[in-house]
Amino acid sequence: MTDPTPINRELEPRIVDELAVLDLDRTLINTSKITELVFSFLAKSGVEPGRIYEAMEYVEAQSGNSFFLFDYIEAEFSKELLEAVKDKIINDDAMLDEIRQDLLCTGADQLIYALEGQGTPWVIVTYGEKNYQEFKLALFSKLIGREAQGVPSIITDTKNKSEWATNEWFSGDDEFGEVPAEVMGELLLVRTVTIVDDKTSNLQSPDGRVVGVLVDNSINPASGVVSTAELADAVNSGVRLAEIAHL
Numbered sequence: 001m002t003d004p005t006p007i008n009r010e011l012e013p014r015i016v017d018e019l020a021v022l023d024l025d026r027t028l029i030n031t032s033k034i035t036e037l038v039f040s041f042l043a044k045s046g047v048e049p050g051r052i053y054e055a056m057e058y059v060e061a062q063s064g065n066s067f068f069l070f071d072y073i074e075a076e077f078s079k080e081l082l083e084a085v086k087d088k089i090i091n092d093d094a095m096l097d098e099i100r101q102d103l104l105c106t107g108a109d110q111l112i113y114a115l116e117g118q119g120t121p122w123v124i125v126t127y128g129e130k131n132y133q134e135f136k137l138a139l140f141s142k143l144i145g146r147e148a149q150g151v152p153s154i155i156t157d158t159k160n161k162s163e164w165a166t167n168e169w170f171s172g173d174d175e176f177g178e179v180p181a182e183v184m185g186e187l188l189l190v191r192t193v194t195i196v197d198d199k200t201s202n203l204q205s206p207d208g209r210v211v212g213v214l215v216d217n218s219i220n221p222a223s224g225v226v227s228t229a230e231l232a233d234a235v236n237s238g239v240r241l242a243e244i245a246h247l
């Protein structure tokens with residue numbers, strides 16, 4: 001006999017102090033290494049080296065622009081080839097295992113585990129080309145051992161994530177932001193949203209309830225800017241991301 005009571009009827013929203021919104025590209029994953037990987041698999045799939053080289057040069061010249069890599073590969077080569085390459089990469093466990101450390105920003109997996117240990121819910125919010133972002137999210141899930149369940153994520157088409165989070169979740173003057181159940185599997189009422197991103201333009205918040213932590217995972221990081229690994233250490237030692245937010 002089925003119970004006529006809707007299953008969620010008795011569920012109260014969960015109140016949390018903080019929701020961590022994590023950027024994907026260059027905060028959790030080493031995007032340029034993933035681009036290289038895609039090109040190396042295009043080469044392995046029989047595309048001649050001259051064409052690969054030209055395409056890579058073109059892509060490199062686009063850095064800093066909004067550039068849709070997968071759209072470009074589809075147009076330049078074919079959709080079938082792109083899909084085949086995506087499949088080959090995601091199913092090559094031995095290769096992924098070998099270059100795992102190159103693909104992840106150092107400490108990215110540790111940051112996720114540290115937030116979970118602290119009881120701070122987290123969600124990846126990434127901007128850009130849906131097809132490529134979905135692929136990178138699937139790759140990230142696999143690299144951190146979450147292939148089966150995937151990772152909580154949102155692909156936005158808004159560039160400033162602070163503004164986006166404010167508009168999405170803090171519509172009123174209420175003390176708490178409301179993060180709908182579609183995002184985390186349950187309705188969350190959050191006091192603070194902390195955005196972790198490698199671009200200051202994503203952290204320009206019009207609202208004090210949305211704060212930002214700038215990260216820099218490059219070889220020569222800007223002084224005073226933390227890396228993802230340093231953030232993971234801080235969270236592991238009991239610090240909340242919002243406590244180190246400076247933007």
Ligand SMILES: [Mg+2]
Binds near residue numbers: 024199
């Ligand atoms: Mg980024």
